[in-house]
Amino acid sequence: MEYITVDEKNIEKEHICCCIADKKGENCVSSKKAWMKENLPDGLVFLKADVRGKVFIEYMPAENAWYPIDAPGYMHINCFWISGQHKGKGYANELLDQCIEDAKAKGKCGITIIASEKKRSYLPDPDYMKYKGFTAADTASPYFVLYYLPFSDTAPVPKFKGCATSGTIEEKGMVLYYTNQCPHTAKYVPLIQDTARQHGTTVTVHKLETARQAQEAPTPFTTYSFYYDGEFITNEIFGEKKFEKFLHAHGL
Template structure:
């Protein structure tokens, strides 16, 4: 129905579109990888709530204890993504309704609040932090690499980045990408990096994060993807051709 939202469940996951990549009717490797990833997350309290039509209008969040991010805290929800894309959908209050549904879930579950990853400068692949601040989120922790943890606290407590997440460096000088299967676009970014680095004979390490424990121990902020080069955290944005070429100097 128009203007109605639905949650993905074990019963409808196989048939519902996943919002981000909606242009193709053929099976998409990134979408199918996310379906598998989600199937294992739903019984952990992970929520994927979407507009009940073929649109990129959705929110995704999970209990912080089981969220694949190096953030520590008691009794919080972690907000991975909130997107309303397309001129047909913006300005209709969908973003506020989705955010308010998440905050209401936190309150009904007796949670301490909701947190999310932000940055001193808005990053392309992170949800709009100005929008979040308008709903009561505030910076509660930050890293020297320019990332912030935003939180909406219901009881005065706040979460923190893990000590490892604040390191922001690794021993390897090679291009290193940490990634999981949560975002459907990750597959094509990883394949681009793999092919372009091979063509440029540039060494690269593609580190597939496959467990909660791995994600909690990562040496950087992480929402589902993080890039290091010459031992330093560069970005949590998914690499495209232009940004990759700027890093490795490929032609």
């Protein structure tokens, strides 16, 4: 399999795998590519298979990652996705191996990734990560796990920052934290805001615009975290039907 690294030279012509199935996703594509352009100088790598589908890994130095983690010297995997007909063909192993080789070549002490104790939507498969040698370094409520793969016995153990471990926030009502790291937020965040207004209520939205803001956020999964009355609800991006169901369940 041939792999392509999306960089400053080819980003305009290369498709972004995670948007490929969304026929109405121009805003999704533009928001994601704008985020990538901003972060490429900080070491962002987007490596994808030369196929029409979701076969890619995205990673960057943990010090620059948009997550509240303390992992000096590590490379952090933002997103790792193999879907549909491309599963079971060894592409995940090849992508992860290239990430590991790149991290070692750049003098990193290991790899980190955020998942959970079991498979959940929008998070990597923890069973696969453990199969590849990753172990749990730290946890954050209600279900997030920071996994790591150290390259030596002397590598420091990474951890979540204290601001993001409780699973709660002080704000009441519906509150959403998100970034444009995931392209689909550009489409679905306005959708739930409009739906909430139709129900006579509101969603307080905090868009994290910089890596520093994300690193100081109260949620361990800054890509998308939805809270209600101070309690974490989900990292799964709400579509209209699921959000309507949530509103109905809470009498909103």
